[in-house]
Amino acid sequence: MRSIAEIFVTPRARRIWALIRKESVQVLRDPSSVAIGIVLPTILILLFGYGLSLDVTSVPVAVVLENPTPRATELAAGFRMSPYFDATVVTAMPRAQELMVQRKVDAIIRIRPDFARRLNGGDTEIQVLTHAIDANHARIVETYAQGAVAAWAARQRGEGKPVAGAGPVTVQNRLWFNEAFDSRYFLVPGLVVLVMTLIGSMLTALVVAREWERGTLEALFITPVAPDEILLGKTIPYFVLGLIGLAICLLSAKFLFHVPFRGSLWVLTGASMLYLLVALGIGLLISSALKSQFVAIMVTMLVTFLPAMMLSGFLFDLRSMPLAVQGITYVLPARYFVALLQTVFLAGNVWSVILPNAAALAGMAVVLLILTRGVTRKKLA
Amino acid sequence: MTPPPPILACQAVVKTFRRETGEIVRALDGVNVEVGHGTLAALVGPDGAGKTTLLRLAAGLMTADSGDVAVLGMDIRRDAASVQARIGYMPQRFGLYDDLSVQENLDLYADMHGVTGPPRRQRYERLLHMTALGPFTRRLAGKLSGGMKQKLGLACTLIRQPELLLLDEPTVGVDPLSRRELWEIITDLVHGQGVSVVVSTTYLDEAPRAGMAIVMHQGKVLACGPPDEVCHIATGRVFRVRPASGQAARGLQARLLDAPGIVDAVPEAGLVRIVTVDTTPPTLAELEPPTSTRETFRDGFMVLMQSTQTQADEGLDQGFHQPATAPTAFSLQPTASPVVSVRGLVRRFGDFTAVDHVDFQVRRGEVFGLLGPNGAGKTTTFRMLCGLLPASGGELTVAGVDLHKTRASARQRIGYVAQKYSLYGQLSVVENLGFFASAYGLRGSRRRGRIEWAIREFGLADFARLTSEKLPGGYKQRLAMAAALLHEPEILFLDEPTSGADPLARRDFWRRITALAEGGVTVIVTTHFMEEAEYCDRIAIIDAGKIWAQDTPANLRQRARRDDQPEPTMEEAFLEIVEAARRGNP
Numbered sequence: 001m002r003s004i005a006e007i008f009v010t011p012r013a014r015r016i017w018a019l020i021r022k023e024s025v026q027v028l029r030d031p032s033s034v035a036i037g038i039v040l041p042t043i044l045i046l047l048f049g050y051g052l053s054l055d056v057t058s059v060p061v062a063v064v065l066e067n068p069t070p071r072a073t074e075l076a077a078g079f080r081m082s083p084y085f086d087a088t089v090v091t092a093m094p095r096a097q098e099l100m101v102q103r104k105v106d107a108i109i110r111i112r113p114d115f116a117r118r119l120n121g122g123d124t125e126i127q128v129l130t131h132a133i134d135a136n137h138a139r140i141v142e143t144y145a146q147g148a149v150a151a152w153a154a155r156q157r158g159e160g161k162p163v164a165g166a167g168p169v170t171v172q173n174r175l176w177f178n179e180a181f182d183s184r185y186f187l188v189p190g191l192v193v194l195v196m197t198l199i200g201s202m203l204t205a206l207v208v209a210r211e212w213e214r215g216t217l218e219a220l221f222i223t224p225v226a227p228d229e230i231l232l233g234k235t236i237p238y239f240v241l242g243l244i245g246l247a248i249c250l251l252s253a254k255f256l257f258h259v260p261f262r263g264s265l266w267v268l269t270g271a272s273m274l275y276l277l278v279a280l281g282i283g284l285l286i287s288s289a290l291k292s293q294f295v296a297i298m299v300t301m302l303v304t305f306l307p308a309m310m311l312s313g314f315l316f317d318l319r320s321m322p323l324a325v326q327g328i329t330y331v332l333p334a335r336y337f338v339a340l341l342q343t344v345f346l347a348g349n350v351w352s353v354i355l356p357n358a359a360a361l362a363g364m365a366v367v368l369l370i371l372t373r374g375v376t377r378k379k380l381a
Numbered sequence: 382m383t384p385p386p387p388i389l390a391c392q393a394v395v396k397t398f399r400r401e402t403g404e405i406v407r408a409l410d411g412v413n414v415e416v417g418h419g420t421l422a423a424l425v426g427p428d429g430a431g432k433t434t435l436l437r438l439a440a441g442l443m444t445a446d447s448g449d450v451a452v453l454g455m456d457i458r459r460d461a462a463s464v465q466a467r468i469g470y471m472p473q474r475f476g477l478y479d480d481l482s483v484q485e486n487l488d489l490y491a492d493m494h495g496v497t498g499p500p501r502r503q504r505y506e507r508l509l510h511m512t513a514l515g516p517f518t519r520r521l522a523g524k525l526s527g528g529m530k531q532k533l534g535l536a537c538t539l540i541r542q543p544e545l546l547l548l549d550e551p552t553v554g555v556d557p558l559s560r561r562e563l564w565e566i567i568t569d570l571v572h573g574q575g576v577s578v579v580v581s582t583t584y585l586d587e588a589p590r591a592g593m594a595i596v597m598h599q600g601k602v603l604a605c606g607p608p609d610e611v612c613h614i615a616t617g618r619v620f621r622v623r624p625a626s627g628q629a630a631r632g633l634q635a636r637l638l639d640a641p642g643i644v645d646a647v648p649e650a651g652l653v654r655i656v657t658v659d660t661t662p663p664t665l666a667e668l669e670p671p672t673s674t675r676e677t678f679r680d681g682f683m684v685l686m687q688s689t690q691t692q693a694d695e696g697l698d699q700g701f702h703q704p705a706t707a708p709t710a711f712s713l714q715p716t717a718s719p720v721v722s723v724r725g726l727v728r729r730f731g732d733f734t735a736v737d738h739v740d741f742q743v744r745r746g747e748v749f750g751l752l753g754p755n756g757a758g759k760t761t762t763f764r765m766l767c768g769l770l771p772a773s774g775g776e777l778t779v780a781g782v783d784l785h786k787t788r789a790s791a792r793q794r795i796g797y798v799a800q801k802y803s804l805y806g807q808l809s810v811v812e813n814l815g816f817f818a819s820a821y822g823l824r825g826s827r828r829r830g831r832i833e834w835a836i837r838e839f840g841l842a843d844f845a846r847l848t849s850e851k852l853p854g855g856y857k858q859r860l861a862m863a864a865a866l867l868h869e870p871e872i873l874f875l876d877e878p879t880s881g882a883d884p885l886a887r888r889d890f891w892r893r894i895t896a897l898a899e900g901g902v903t904v905i906v907t908t909h910f911m912e913e914a915e916y917c918d919r920i921a922i923i924d925a926g927k928i929w930a931q932d933t934p935a936n937l938r939q940r941a942r943r944d945d946q947p948e949p950t951m952e953e954a955f956l957e958i959v960e961a962a963r964r965g966n967p
Binding site: 011014015017018019022025026029030214215216218219220221222223224225378379380 | 437440441442443444461468469470471472473474476478480481485488489490492493495497537
């Protein structure tokens with residue numbers, strides 16, 4: 001019946017250790033903690049890594065080749081070979097229109113009969129018609145088409161054939177930081193935000209509210225334990241669990257999805273720790289205020305998880321949001337963390353981005369932890 | 382020499398709470414209490430009386446709005462930490478971590494209290510011996526029975542010997558055997574080790590075990606002194622009346638409740654026990670003259686409650702009528718064919734047998750009680766009877782059919798009030814009734830008529846527009862019963878309908894049951910309040926999934942009759958039967 005706690009010299013250290021040990025045992029034994037802390041992050045990683053991708057590939061298109069001159073045929077072949085398109089070559093426009101109406105194709109690339117002649121004259125035109133019911137999709141297809149034409153033009157130049165004039169043929173489209181234009185490159189780092197939010201805020205809010213509901217905090221309050229010891233007993237285990245979640249995300253990013261990692265691991269870990277503290281602060285604050293598992297999980301979902309998903313720049317670009325919504329994002333810790341993550345992963349240690357975002361997170365962490373300490377009293381009402 | 386200060390002293394203590402609806406509740410309303418050193422004090426009162434609030438104030442977990450609370454001679458507001466270092470407090474539900482084993486729970490509290498080294502091991506040994514939890518140290522607390530949980534909670538509280546021990550309803554939801562064991566432990570702490578104990582309870586029969594009773598109601602202390610003083614309030618005012626032959630005791634009891642000059646009436650061993658407003662025995666036409674009997678704590682308590690309950694009683698009178706359906710005269714003939722018949726009923730969950738070869742028959746118009754501790758298998762039996770759960774074996778018929786196997790229309794003939802009442806908290810009283818009427822397929826004028834009937838019959842008119850979650854406790858139960866009776870079922874199943882209700886609400890409830898049974902409705906009810914068994918025509922004592930005895934309350938009490946126990950209570954009879962069963966079936 002000896003316990004490790006006995007080797008701790010001061011009663012205070014012994015109490016904190018006993019609380020940490022208790023919490024860890026509970027996490028390991030409680031299926032819902034394991035589900036939120038480990039199973040859910042893993043599912044998210046696999047889902048975002050493999051299943052959900054914002055990339056569009058094999059877009060069905062019809063290439064209308066009305067006059068198969070060698071250069072026009074080469075362009076059409078460019079579409080046929082591209083992994084982004086699943087091109088059907090037709091010889092007349094009406095047939096292509098028919099396919100489009102039946103939604104068998106999402107776009108029509110029309111290479112006019114006078115393509116070769118006009119090309120030499122430096123006045124080329126390629127018509128791209130997109131099925132624009134899904135506007136986002138249409139824009140992506142449009143960009144791909146431009147890309148394919150540009151690739152063709154580059155090949156032509158490489159072979160010494162002149163490609164003159166402006167217009168779509170000379171489109172210069174360069175993608176920075178995400179050269180492969182692979183959405184995994186920003187989705188997987190973004191996952192770190194979701195996992196940290198899940199463990200830091202939701203799991204913590206849940207376990208603290210549970211102690212209120214089951215009356216266990218009431219029994220603890222009567223012992224000599226101090227409020228900050230209770231807080232440390234809750235913070236440290238979930239902080240460690242959050243770091244484990246971080247490790248799972250980083251390892252899968254690197255080895256499963258081959259996301260480039262250009263910044264320093266230390267900067268990333270430091271930033272994640274800061275965000276984890278903020279998330280823990282929110283979770284502890286909400287659960288101390290609400291004291292009910294159901295309400296706590298709903299509120300944390302609304303104020304942390306959903307904003308982290310929608311308004312952090314993880315899925316949707318913040319700059320394309322209405323100004324009012326952009327304003328809201330400034331109070332969301334996830335926004336700063338996403339900026340940090342994407343920079344450290346894909347651009348490297350860009351201090352001009354890292355420092356202000358880290359400062360914002362640090363400030364929030366300090367305010368939240370002070371607030372949490374303030375509301376945690378050994379009183380029931 | 383000045384006498385030592387009392388271990389707990391409250392003076393003019395007021396504590397208010399604001400409900401979510403905005404109304405202010407006075408949980409404690411000018412409370413004065415003094416508990417001396419080495420005293421075992423029982424804090425008695427119905428739910429919402431303010432017992433928990435008082436204990437929490439004494440433990441320093443809440444602060445009073447005004448007034449003084451002194452514990453061990455110290456002001457709890459100023460010296461909460463030093464008071465807490467010298468007291469023990471067990472909250473309701475015992476404050477245990479279900480995911481931790483017995484040993485891990487003990488370790489946690491020992492570390493919290495800084496109990497280490499050899500004293501810790503000695504203490505463990507002693508506590509495990511006292512609670513008989515020694516063989517279960519590796520079992521998770523969540524897997525313990527209610528009685529074992531309660532003892533573990535107590536052990537965690539006693540990890541460091543306190544000078545004052547505060548226990549908040551430690552015996553709620555615990556079977557009578559475990560309750561008795563707990564009281565033995567508490568009594569030993571007080572007399573053997575000089576610990577002062579304040580224990581709150583809703584079981585009135587527990588109060589006489591204490592050296593002092595504090596009777597609370599609606600935030601006020603009605604009495605504070607030796608339990609005998611409370612008993613004496615009713616001295617010379619308690620009588621027993623024998624019902625006319627052929628009349629059920631509860632029928633007479635229901636009528637006597639309304640008789641002038643009578644404070645309380647309960648059925649007891651085939652007779653009716655009455656408490657009168659003065660010492661002259663009432664003269665009752667056509668009945669033998671009442672015989673005087675010894676007063677109990679409950680009798681005194683009812684007199685105290687009555688003095689504060691005039692208002693509620695008016696509500697009761699307004700709410701209660703004889704059923705609109707003319708009561709058909711029923712004579713309970715033993716030959717009458719059973720309406721509910723259960724033979725060899727078995728229900729297994731994995732390798733756990735919740736209901737183990739249960740047999741019973743219930744005749745039309747009978748009130749049949751299933752009496753047993755939590756986890757005995759009462760609810761499981763009910764669910765099978767109502768067709769909500771298939772049986773693993775055996776036969777059962779309700780109104781001639783097995784509800785699980787026949788079509789839902791057969792369920793029209795039964796009404797079911799589940800534990801905690803299946804009401805929609807956000808819907809108003811009328812909306813709840815409307816919903817259940819539709820669910821039972823009532824339409825048009827019949828639907829309107831039945832809803833009006835329910836509102837009138839159960840005195841719900843004043844609350845018709847209130848959402849059901851805001852109803853006072855007793856009215857929730859009325860609404861649940863009204864909803865179950867909308868379609869005029871022949872058979873009514875009530876699962877722990879009185880759990881958490883105060884004695885007056887429970888009495889009101891049984892009056893309705895009596896009226897329904899007189900109207901020919903068959904009632905099957907579960908309860909863990911032993912004294913409620915007296916309202917039933919017959920009861921079955923159920924423990925660990927088996928029925929151990931089945932008889933009239935009077936006959937069951939006779940079984941426990943011994944020389945040292947000439948007039949056993951229902952609880953004593955229950956203990957006798959269950960203990961005998963457990964001895965024979967280890």
